[in-house]
Each structure stands twice: as structure tokens, then as C-alpha cells.
Amino acid sequence: MANPGERVIEVACTEDKLIVDLADGRSISVPLAWYPRLLHASPLERGNWQIAGAGFGIHWPDIDEDLSVEGLLRGAPSPRAKVLSS
Known part of the structure; x- marks a missing residue:
């Protein structure tokens, strides 16, 4: 169950990071x-993102990408990503 404090407040991207601020x-x-x-x-x-899923998700309409706070907190990469393991 989602915690109300885990709602998305702000989203930013640098050249190599996604940063999500929570309530x-x-x-x-x-x-x-x-x-x-x-x-x-x-x-x-x-930069064109929207809060989705009652505040617990992020949607980028231009690229059809959706991420959940739950997945971000778990450290879950996209199934399409090739993540190097150590």
C-alpha cells in the first residue's frame, strides 16, 4: 500500500539522472x-511530465513513458534497459 508521503511533487532530469522529489x-x-x-x-x-496514478506515478506523454514511485523506490529499471551488474 502506498504511503501518502510518497506522492510526486517535482521531477527533474540531468544529462544522466532522473530525480524525483516526494511529498x-x-x-x-x-x-x-x-x-x-x-x-x-x-x-x-x-521536461514535459505529468503526475499520474493519484500522485504515485509520472507520465511523459511525448515519449509514452510511465514510472511509478514504488518502482523507483525499489530501484527497478525498465525491462527494456540493459543494466550492468557488478
């Missing part, structure tokens, strides 16, 4: 390489 004050930072659609999107496409 409870936490920030999640994950590699953009985990999400190929975001990685290969333009800065304008990355």
Missing part, C-alpha cells in the same frame, strides 16, 4: 540509463 521530503535519484526512452528523449520531452 515526505525524500528525493529519489536513479540513472537515466535505466529508462531508455527518457535517456534518448530531448530535454523538452523530458
Whole structure:
């Protein structure tokens, strides 16, 4: 069950990271390489995001990408991503 504090407040992308700020004050930072659609999107496409799923998800309409806070907190990359393991 989702915690109300885990609602998305703000989303930002750097050249190599996705950063999501939550209502409870936490920030999640994950590699953009985990999400190929975001990685290969333009800065304008990355900046066009919407809060989805009653606040517990993020949707990028220009690239048809959807991420959940639950997945981000679990550290779950996209099934399409090739993640190197150590």
C-alpha cells in the first residue's frame, strides 16, 4: 500500500539522472540509463511530465513513458534497459 508521503511533487532530469522529489521530503535519484526512452528523449520531452496514478506515478506523454514511485523506490529499471551488474 502506498504511503501518502510518497506522492510526486517535482521531477527533474540531468544529462544522466532522473530525480524525483516526494511529498515526505525524500528525493529519489536513479540513472537515466535505466529508462531508455527518457535517456534518448530531448530535454523538452523530458521536461514535459505529468503526475499520474493519484500522485504515485509520472507520465511523459511525448515519449509514452510511465514510472511509478514504488518502482523507483525499489530501484527497478525498465525491462527494456540493459543494466550492468557488478
